[in-house]
Amino acid sequence: MIRVRGINKSFRVARRKAGLSRAVKALFSREQERVQALKDISFDIAGGEMVGYIGPNGAGKSTTIKVLCGILTPDSGTCEIMGRVPWKERLAHVRDIGVVFGQRSQLWWDVPVDDSFELIRDIYRVDKALYQATRDELVALLGLEEILMTPARSLSLGQRMRCELAASLLHRPRLLFLDEPTIGLDAVSKLAVRQFIKRMNLQEGTTVILTTHDMQDIEALAQRIILIGRGRILLDGGLEALKRHSGDRKILTFEYRGEKPGLCPGMELVSSQEGRLVVRLDQKRLSTAQALAHIIPQVELIDLATASPSAEEMVAALYQEYSI
Amino acid sequence: MRAYAAIFRMKFTGGLQYRAAALAGLATQFAWGFMEILAFMAFHRANPAAFPMSLSQTVSYIWLQQAFLALFMTWFFDRDIFDAILSGAIAYELARPADLYGRWFCQSAASRLSRAVLRCFPVLIIACMLPGPFGLKAPESLAQLGLFFLSMGLSLVVVVSFSMLIYISAFHTLSPVGVRIMAAVAADFLAGGTVPLPFFPAGFRQVAELLPFAAMQNMPLRIYIGHITGADALLGLGLQSFWALALIIWGRALMKRALGRVVVQGG
Numbered sequence: 001m002i003r004v005r006g007i008n009k010s011f012r013v014a015r016r017k018a019g020l021s022r023a024v025k026a027l028f029s030r031e032q033e034r035v036q037a038l039k040d041i042s043f044d045i046a047g048g049e050m051v052g053y054i055g056p057n058g059a060g061k062s063t064t065i066k067v068l069c070g071i072l073t074p075d076s077g078t079c080e081i082m083g084r085v086p087w088k089e090r091l092a093h094v095r096d097i098g099v100v101f102g103q104r105s106q107l108w109w110d111v112p113v114d115d116s117f118e119l120i121r122d123i124y125r126v127d128k129a130l131y132q133a134t135r136d137e138l139v140a141l142l143g144l145e146e147i148l149m150t151p152a153r154s155l156s157l158g159q160r161m162r163c164e165l166a167a168s169l170l171h172r173p174r175l176l177f178l179d180e181p182t183i184g185l186d187a188v189s190k191l192a193v194r195q196f197i198k199r200m201n202l203q204e205g206t207t208v209i210l211t212t213h214d215m216q217d218i219e220a221l222a223q224r225i226i227l228i229g230r231g232r233i234l235l236d237g238g239l240e241a242l243k244r245h246s247g248d249r250k251i252l253t254f255e256y257r258g259e260k261p262g263l264c265p266g267m268e269l270v271s272s273q274e275g276r277l278v279v280r281l282d283q284k285r286l287s288t289a290q291a292l293a294h295i296i297p298q299v300e301l302i303d304l305a306t307a308s309p310s311a312e313e314m315v316a317a318l319y320q321e322y323s324i
Numbered sequence: 325m326r327a328y329a330a331i332f333r334m335k336f337t338g339g340l341q342y343r344a345a346a347l348a349g350l351a352t353q354f355a356w357g358f359m360e361i362l363a364f365m366a367f368h369r370a371n372p373a374a375f376p377m378s379l380s381q382t383v384s385y386i387w388l389q390q391a392f393l394a395l396f397m398t399w400f401f402d403r404d405i406f407d408a409i410l411s412g413a414i415a416y417e418l419a420r421p422a423d424l425y426g427r428w429f430c431q432s433a434a435s436r437l438s439r440a441v442l443r444c445f446p447v448l449i450i451a452c453m454l455p456g457p458f459g460l461k462a463p464e465s466l467a468q469l470g471l472f473f474l475s476m477g478l479s480l481v482v483v484v485s486f487s488m489l490i491y492i493s494a495f496h497t498l499s500p501v502g503v504r505i506m507a508a509v510a511a512d513f514l515a516g517g518t519v520p521l522p523f524f525p526a527g528f529r530q531v532a533e534l535l536p537f538a539a540m541q542n543m544p545l546r547i548y549i550g551h552i553t554g555a556d557a558l559l560g561l562g563l564q565s566f567w568a569l570a571l572i573i574w575g576r577a578l579m580k581r582a583l584g585r586v587v588v589q590g591g
Binding site: 066069070071073090091092094095097099101104105106108110111115118119122123124125 | 326327329330331334337338341411412413415416418419420421422423584585
């Protein structure tokens, strides 16, 4: 469905140091710097996949999405989505895709949400009967009945985001781009949004590409992760691959009475308070059983908890590893 | 076409909501209209022979200009369009299967029309009822009125396609205020917004009458008051069509170039 090969994109950024004299100088000669936003990006995505596109701020996630949507033209490289080059055949391309930019709104500010939907129907020229069916389905799934008549400006962020999702799907796109769809949402809204995206993917077979900073989004949704940092793709694989990559680390929490126990090789101290010790195990060197055998004789154990690192920690470890 | 019609409808009905703004605008337009009329009367008293049109023609010109100000003013811009470019909201507009030039054109024309519809009737009605030299006179023939409407439609197209050029300039300069003010003031003057074109000194006037700005309010207003008639009026419509076409073609080319190197602001 998507085939991307060697995409490069750079931006010119004007820079100057702070201060009046520098500002005056910049009037005459501007220092410009080329910032390479994307370097040799290549990947393939098959129909029906749900891909999490992650990376720290400024890594190039949104830039990639904008190139794939046909909004930005890359400096070099090729990209084919459903047989089209997005930036060359933008109008035909965007008819088949849906986009949600979590930080912007596509709803008209002063008019009821339903009017915005109607306008979108007219723009995409969706057949009346098909539109009605899709709209009713989306309204039911996302629980929009009560807010359809409200102007977008009076909606809460969670309500608005549900409307944005519906607005992006009214023309039944086969490919959906979600750029931080859960940013700023509360727990309930996040769950609703995730559930909905999952359903679209499973039942409608919609291909979904999602950028996010919320690793729970990734854990809940993505079967595959593409990690980008400083414009390069660093890792491309399943969540399992990410886990494997981050090394089989395990977190052990001991609650105990008595003296603080000594550690052994393969154990790394995370935190230690009176009566509570948290260590990270490198399981290549030390199994959980070996670790327990080392600690338990030293103290009077009250409680014990083991945990695998969360996706959040794994990604943080990855960012550190690649120093991005 | 349906998409354009829908955008037009949305913006038009949106614009009709602003009643308080319309009332305030009306008050300004009456005050301004009277001031201008008084000034022209004073000039007329000083030297009637130097007047290129009759006093009653001049008064009608001023009232029509005030009534349809929203259609003609070159210094009015749709904030939504500048905001879309400056804040990066344009990302959404580019992700739609609608031609952006056409979309903004409709949006811009619709917001002008909705303003004009709210404001023109009170000005026209009251100006018609004003006594003697202060009043707005009816055109001499129905044909003249028809030509006036045609010309007004064309001048709206010219004004909007001119402002499209300014919108597009925002892709290049992040702060469009400078370009905006310069262009708007010059255009308004050359369009006969301050002083009708016939009052310009000879030589300068002949040049100004060929510029695209002359295809704005100058043409329909002078057709209405009977200052341009017959073949001259038809020629005027031709000039307007020419400039409308030229500005649209130019704007589309500029837009295409700008979108090829667009940078979406703000992440």
